[in-house]
Amino acid sequence: MISGGIILCFVGAISFGVDACFAKVAERQNCRASALVASLFSWAAVFMLVRTFMLGARFRLPAKAVGVAVVLGICAAVAILAFQTSISFGKVTVAWLVMNLSAGVPALVSIWVYRERVTPLLCTAFAVALVALVCLFQGKRMEGQSGNPAAAERSERLMWFLLMLIILLTNGMSSFGLKVIAAWGLPASETYPYLTVWYAAGFACITVAMLVRGNRVSWKELGWGAAMAILSIGGQVAMAIALGSNVPGNVVFPITIGGGILVVVVAGRLFFGERMNRMSAAGVTMGFAAVILLSMS
Numbered sequence: 539m540i541s542g543g544i545i546l547c548f549v550g551a552i553s554f555g556v557d558a559c560f561a562k563v564a565e566r567q568n569c570r571a572s573a574l575v576a577s578l579f580s581w582a583a584v585f586m587l588v589r590t591f592m593l594g595a596r597f598r599l600p601a602k603a604v605g606v607a608v609v610l611g612i613c614a615a616v617a618i619l620a621f622q623t624s625i626s627f628g629k630v631t632v633a634w635l636v637m638n639l640s641a642g643v644p645a646l647v648s649i650w651v652y653r654e655r656v657t658p659l660l661c662t663a664f665a666v667a668l669v670a671l672v673c674l675f676q677g678k679r680m681e682g683q684s685g686n687p688a689a690a691e692r693s694e695r696l697m698w699f700l701l702m703l704i705i706l707l708t709n710g711m712s713s714f715g716l717k718v719i720a721a722w723g724l725p726a727s728e729t730y731p732y733l734t735v736w737y738a739a740g741f742a743c744i745t746v747a748m749l750v751r752g753n754r755v756s757w758k759e760l761g762w763g764a765a766m767a768i769l770s771i772g773g774q775v776a777m778a779i780a781l782g783s784n785v786p787g788n789v790v791f792p793i794t795i796g797g798g799i800l801v802v803v804v805a806g807r808l809f810f811g812e813r814m815n816r817m818s819a820a821g822v823t824m825g826f827a828a829v830i831l832l833s834m835s
Contacts, residue, residue, distance in 0.1 A: 555801020577763020677818030
């Protein structure tokens, strides 16, 4: 059973990594970030709704759980929109790494809200993550001249910094709701209804913004969104089954999360031609180490 669970961990890692790579491919095919994210969230909401009814669960959530799902679902949509936007003028490797480093934010919130114990391992993870972020930001600043006017370069770099900050603050917290509803003692059967509302809220947030601007989702964006939703959910399901197969969490999370990052690093270099200066490379290396430490904490 454990060997099968380990295999599922690697399946999850590949799913998460390929999902990020598909985001870059979709960007290169001129898919608009907002339309792609709206498509992704719409498909995911449908999948979760179908899964809810397949399990025979009743779609009834306490009002407080609905409120948390709506707020954090919007956080998730904002985070993924920031990620998708950032890869149009930044590296998918770095953006995906920052997406995973954002797990440190809910860890800090848990210490404050739930008085969770601060371990030497967690302190080390926070310290390494902080150094990694400094290296990544410095590496972005030091990247070679693109030939653009200095003002344009500064504006693009500032936008990239802002998007990375948005990802850090929103992506990690977007999954914090599962911990909150677990602490409330809600049954596990309400996880899928919660996620249905979570995805639907993110979809509504992005869609309203698109309608205001008169934008629509094309068939191409709908297709790429469906593929990304399947990969994302597939990775989560593989990870959940691995955990249910008695594979320890300190094995499942490093393999799935760390493996997904490695897939993106390799793809970024081989398929997307992403070259890094020494500072950025140091940031990616230390960021990878920080993510592993965080997933083991």
